[in-house]
Amino acid sequence: MSDLSFPPLMSGHAVSASEDPFDTACVKATMGCDAGLIVYRLEADHMAAALVFAPEVPLAQAMAMLPTCGVGFQNALGALAPPEVAVHLEWGGAIRVNGARCGRLRAMASTLDPEQTPDWLVAGFELDLLPQDDDPGITPDRTALYAEGCADVPAPLLLEAWARHTFNWIARWESEGAKPLHAEWRGLVHALGEETQQGSLCGTFLGTDDQFGMLLRDPDTTHLIPLSARLETSS
Known part of the structure; x- marks a missing residue:
């Protein structure tokens, strides 16, 4: 049970410090839990949450739920944060606050086949609230939420707000398609137009197709990397 307030059709399940909310959500999804379950863990220095989906479209389309969760977080x-705090999203999953990496988005599904409709899809985020190192100069590209002027943003309130905003974007995606989500996400994406490395490929990040696949231009050609390539697999 959860003491937090979530939108209709969503429910919360808190886990202990020894559990990974993402892993637990995937297990519950394979066991047939209801869509809309949010598994979460809130600690003094870290927070994480994962949302279970039951897609009714092929995986290639259902992967839109990953940028939906990212836009919902932003x-x-x-x-909740001061207006000068900037949040950007990497196509590869990292969440950046004021330019430095602060957390990440994750996703896993019951299939890796883009043409198959998955039985379930889990997407979520994790976020550092306090620095992992006493000397932030050692890792200048890493930060934590409370080190970026957000010490007055309580984790429970942020989680509730994430659920509400994500719920609203899901509703818009269902009623209006991917275009509004794509427009919102494009304004948040990090390194657009810059040299980017994705796996063994390196090139200029031109943007994405209508299913959020990365368009990466090297000297020879433009590569399309489907968003489903971001899916994690069970070990």
């Missing part, structure tokens, strides 16, 4: 933090 909207939630944008509403």
Whole structure:
């Protein structure tokens, strides 16, 4: 059970410090839990949450739920943090706050086949609230939420806001398609137009196709990397 307030059709399940909310959500999804379950863990220095989906479209389309969760996070933090705090999203999953990496987005599904409709899809995020190192100069590309002027943003409030904003974007995606989500996400994506490394490929990040696949231009050709390539696999 959860003491937090979530939108209709969503429910919360808190886990202990020894559990990974993402792993637990995937296990519950394979066991047939209801869609809309949010598994989460809130600690003094770290927070994480994962949302279970039951897609009714092929995986290639359902992967839109990953940027949906990212846009929902940015909207939630944008509403709670001071206005000078900037949040950007890497196509590869990292969440950046004021330019430095602060957390990441994750996803896993029951299939890796883009043409198959998955039985379930889990997407979520994790976020550092306090620095992992006493000397932030050692890792200048890493930060923590409370080190970026957000010490007055309580983790429970941020989680509730993330759920609400994500719920709203899911509703828009269902009623209006991917275009509004794509437009919102494009304004948040990190390194657009810059040299980017993705796996063994390196090139200029031109943007994405209508299913959020990365368009990466090297001297010879433009590569399309489907968003489903971001899916994690069970060990």
